[in-house]
Amino acid sequence: MIGCIVFELRRLRLLHELALRGTLAAVAEALAYSPSTISQQLTQLERDAGVALTVPDGRRLRLTEHGELLAAHAARALDLDEQVRGSLESLQPGVAAVRVATMQTVVHGVLPRALTLLADRHPDLRVEVTEAPPEEGLFELSARRFDLAIAEQYPGQTRAHRAGLQRRALGSDPLRLAVPPNDRASGLADLRGRAWVLEPTGTASRRWAVQQCRAAGFEPDVRFEIADLTAHAALIASGRAVGILPDLLWRGAVPPVTLLDLPGGPVRDVFVAHREPSALRPGIRAVIAALADAFDPGTPTSTVDG
The missing domain is CATH 3.40.190.10 (Periplasmic binding protein-like II)
Structure with a gap:
């Protein structure tokens, strides 16, 4: 008689999460479990599989070849589960x-x-x-x-x-220069040497804004690095900075800043x-x-x- 291995989907998900996030701590934070609980469940998954799925690698756990294989199967099992749930939801x-x-x-x-x-x-x-x-x-x-x-x-x-x-x-979503009310600037070239507020380094908006300034012949003096765009607007409205902001920020409201078109009308x-x-x-x-x-x-x- 040939036996079969039955894997619990919740344990497969933990392995899938570990493959994505790399550490037990990151998985624990994402799923609101304790690291010890996740470790216990992965240990049981190893017993179910009959092979080692992870090995210590410094302070991290690295997936073995078997672990990577089962993590790939786990992703497909989770996809199938989602498809089934979608079909059931179509009835209710x-x-x-x-x-x-x-x-x-x-x-x-x-x-x-x-x-x-x-x-x-x-x-x-x-x-x-x-x-x-x-x-x-x-x-x-x-x-x-x-x-x-x-x-x-x-x-x-x-x-x-x-x-x-x-x-x-x-x-x-149109992108426009934002300068303080009654500012005399008429375009990007006039903002050389001004204090800028931009989103944090590594964001797509930051990379794009810096490239616009460089194309205009200067490096922006970024004195304020803030993710909150409403804070950008407040700083600009107070006269402390200039920036580039999207129109969606103002939909249904009157902008507290002066907006200037950028060359080419970028969106x-x-x-x-x-x-x-x-x-x-x-x-x-x-x-x-x-x-x-x-x-x-x-x-x-x-x-x-x-």
């Missing part, structure tokens, strides 16, 4: 919450109207929203912490396509991403449609592009 829409990671500007300029549309169209659908930088949101989408992640691409730059994720364009492209196996979930499709309609009220949307 709204049964599962939709978890969304989004940028700050979308919270300001799109989310309120999207939630209003959803309350009218799908009153029983629960939507949970977390503000997160695009880089973090897309990673955590792959790791299944979120069901949707809203991100952006700046002109001339592209974000890496993560395996298993699909994107849907929401719209374009950033805003998109929403989801995992491929979740495409069948009615809740996912409903939230994407509401986001698209809220971003561009003149273009009703009812389906998700494949």
